[in-house]
Amino acid sequence: MNISRYGEEGIRILFGEKIDLEIHEKVRRYYFFLKSLQLKEITDIIPSFRSCLIIFDRKRTSYEALAASLRDKEFLIAHIDIPEPNTHDVPVEYGGESGFDIDFVASHTGLSEDEVVEIHTSVTYKVFAVGFMPGFPYLGILDQRLHVPRLETPRLKVPEGSVGLAQLQTGIYPFESPAGWRIIGRTKKKLFDYNKEPYSIFQIGDKVRFIRA
């Protein structure tokens, strides 16, 4: 674990340098450790693949004081209760107008469209991070056989619910949005609701299964 400074209000806690389940578990544990402290001086926490970014309020504390206090409390990390991850089933309509890049994915990987779907639905994915936009889950780890590059130039718009692939990740766009991932299908499942908590159905560590609709 490596604690470093990022800007006047950020503390970056690094747990490794790759996408890996063990590193993910450390990030997740540390995130729940931070939540359990309920520190008023922490404004936001952003957990992701290999780090936790803490954003703190400079009117309440300093980098040095907060970093020292976190080090003092580190022994608690091993003892905190971590919630059981939720499992989400996501029905997806693959291919056709909903999954307009599936032919690219098939030709790039040398698989048939059916095989692409079969492989995509055969794995229970982990939510490694939620973000970039509200409720967007970064899911891994994708089967090597579905490895595809991102688009050189992102599309200006893909519809809400689009399911995409990029490198060894898959994800779902909760809103109509610009997108650089290859779209293979679409879900009607509501992923984000700004009117009620929890706003995002996904949180870090949750499990996701895709089902052919």
Place this chain on the structure above:
Amino acid sequence: MIEIIHPGIMSLVVDGGRYGYREVGIPTSPALDLYALSSLNHLLGNGGNAPAIEAFGEKFSLRFAKDVCCAITGAKVRAILSGRPLQSWMSFTARAGETLTVDEVREGFRYYVGFSGTPVLEKIIGSYTTNLECRFGGYRGRALQKGDRIDLEDIRRVGVKRIAEEFVPRMTPPHTLRVVEGPESNYFTDESLAEFLGGKGRAAFTVSTKLNRTGIRLDGKPLAFRTDAEESIISEGLLPGSIQVPGDGLPIIQLHERTLGGYARPALIAKADHDLLAHLKPGDAVIFEMIGMEEAERLFDRKIEIVTSIEN
């Protein structure tokens, strides 16, 4: 009540921001010039982060249906209230039936229009601010349009006040933006980083036309990645003001709408200069000046002190 007669090039409802939910990707989406917002609210007797309208471009115009105090801060504009010229950074009283029109933006880019009352809007996830991309918050989750009406309640009479000239920031280009080192500064060659900083007072970049509330893309000489460095990173938590460099080497100043990012960050804009980012417009020259963290903290603390002194 106020009624929008003309939204300018674009206008929307903003406040101090939406905090505490970046863990699930909900960005803070605050007013881009928070100093202008808190000065505005000070003039009107509101809380520092109270909602207001953020606008840019000329012709922004609204009609008052009730007597209310109003002010404009941020970019220095010339406005007309029923034929009378008005200055920004001071409050004035508008009578029911009068029309306010911004007819010239003299310095800066975005300006803020506020009222001595509370707009009747719904708070979404703890804030009135608009998330334009996801269409929630603000006025029906979108930019303001001709004919939109916003009710005001708890209207208070406040005396005419002005922000002293010394507290009104300079917003003319070239913009000198102080930066601190970013997490991936070692992804770039020393020569390229030196050029990025442009030497004392020399502008290495100009603001491109690719600019919105999410980010500001700059034109200039691309940064060069070291041969052993990746051109992207594993996506991770992103702070507002981070300068991200995609594969083409041209920097993007990230504003407040993204919580995760996958591009290398050679530097980030010092907090004390974040408000100035609201006033970068296409073609403006930008000078980056690297400072140490201690100085960045001192400048930021000084800015917090100024805001507090204006408020008191």
